[in-house]
Amino acid sequence: MRMGLGSKAVVTGIGAVTPLGGDAATTWEALLAGKSGVRPLSFPEGEGASDTVAGTMALDPAGLLKPVEAKRLDRSQQAALAAAAEAWADAGAPAADPERLAVAVGTGIGGVRSLLHEDDVLEASGARRVSPRTVPMLMPNASAAHISIRYDARAGSYTPVSACSSGAEALALGARLIRAGEADVVIAGGTEAAITPITVAGFAQTRALARSTGDPAEASRPFAADRTGFVLGEGAAVVILESAEHAAARGTRPYATLAGAGVSSDAHHITAPAPDGRGQVSAMRKALAQTELSPEEFGHVNAHATGTPVGDVAEARAIHEVFGPITATAPKAALGHLFGAAGAIEAVLAILSVRHDVVPPTRNLATAGVDAEVGLDVATQRRNLPQGAVLSNSFGFGGQNVSLAFTRE
Template identity: 40%
Template sequence: MENGHGDRAAYVTGVGMVSPVGIGREAFWSSLLAGESGMGPITLFDPEGYGVRIAAECNDFDPRDFMDRKAAQRTDRFAQMALASAKLALDDAGAWGALENDPERVGLVIGTGIGGAMSMEETQWTIVNKGPARVNPFSVTKIMPNSAAAHIGIQLGVKGPSIANALACTCGTDSIGLGYDLIRRGDADVVICGASEATITPVIVAGFIAMRAMSRDNDNPKEACRPYDEAHSGFVIGEASAVLILESAESVERRGAEPYSKITGIGRTTDAFNVADPDPNGRGIHAAMEIALKNARVEHDRVGFISPHGTGTVAGDGPESQAMHRINPNARVSATKSTLGHSLGATGAVEGVICALAVKEKTIP
């Protein structure tokens, strides 16, 4: 590892996960390597009458394992999962001392694509069935997209920069990028970054069914999502939260931490093509990767592994395949939504954890 003030890389020193195949780094990674599937029937609501009745739920998650009953009642599921992942990541990094010693130098970036969808729909049900006077007084703060970042900051005592980004499926990836920006500029020594999504709800599922984006293979949930397969028929909706601890070189050296990996470049572009589908030629995807490689000073032939979006949709798989091929046609690719489902806003953070662990363990899932 390079030392001194000239090293502006962001080092990944810990990860935390709540996923359909396991909670915490060890459970998640071992399940992923074993090819275990998190797909199954929807249980978070009654899907009777829906054309899609399968999802990837975090069935083992209990918020009371990570917070008291009162805190759980005042937060939406996506914020509960985010707080759990943040605590797990800090445990994994052994970085609680940073919050105790200098909380103003700890940053926070937690994204979500939709936010408190469950609380929004529960509140609407209460208004219709019981009247507006019966609405939970915490409804608004449960629904707000920044509630996950807010509750993490309050409960953990984070006093540095705080960001809550909402960029649909890219917000988890951009959370990592924003965390890298904070480290690179010297605005923080440690950044808790990631994303969370819990939107297996009647409205969200019905909306994606109407978009014809989801697989209808209800009788075969474990094989319903087939990224880059000739028989791909759409994604399986999932839920997850993932958090990475990023640190500056100085912080890593001071603590004697052992990083999993480091981030040396990011790339951001905008397709300006369609609200849901990428440019069919993959131009925006390719351009973002080119910018990241240029910033990191990495040549194409050094790219050995790509963890793609890989939703299993006709509109998405083709453009992404073209873009990856232009970068390095020999790079290995692992499309993990086939077992984890599509966790929407959280997915980029999930892939970030996978990349960090792949580098650390020298193993591709």
């Protein structure tokens, strides 16, 4: 079944492996319950700080796959395949024409754990001991490729690599493929498993990581007056996007519609956002323009909000410029910052917000409260969603901005 140009992209399946749970439902329930997926993290002696915390996955994704398959994959690829399997089953395994089925799975780094492991093997034992699977395990595009092979997706296999906005950009790309008439179904998402001594040390040297508070669950404090930085996380999330016509033809009720996707670049600095917030404002306004809804018709913004002193205020000002004093949430308080997977996982949370008419709470604001410079209504308790549309922001190093708008229809 070939659909025409301009088709709406609807979400018919979701899947996730996160620090809060091994599937999307468990992750959502834990978020609503105010739980945290941030835990103590230890590396071998001499590798990394002793007080490091991280949002490690709630379970080993290898356990969700066949052992023979798992051993051939990097941890990021394992998580992506597990999330894709959940999403595909949740969507009812849509019978799509392979030539009309595409994949878009973003990542910020790819198989860095495999690269580092095999480099250790090389140094310790020589070239002949290095695994012949090294290159396929470190390739950033391998997650998307493995998913395309598993589901016989021949309409294209795409891998956006745009730092923290990679997963959200994959969803934006998926919606664009459907609107352009190039695909009827797109398996879209993001994955990351890059918690290693070198990545932790590198972020620590930039002074971007949160300082230890004693309780790991309180380390990630987006929008809080006493926030000190972000907590690195890992995981994957995948959604099944379909044209509205394709979903209706098989009698499927969508979770939500991906009604708008705005992409912009700051063209300013490799790590810092533009001071005037122009790129973030542009991405949000582009997403809103595609929905043809007014800012007042949005119930809340799922903020990128990583917990850095400068970044949170910059985003809050950009949100305020577009929406005024709208309600905002910051899931990274519970999840940590999953880098290339963050946008996809938080898109799943935004989708579930629309589906269940719920604004999820933001942790770790009870002690110091919301920074007065933020100027947003940050939800610290679970609320009813006052309007039927939600915007989810993802902003990455390099000044790459993506905003996704989800609606009930």
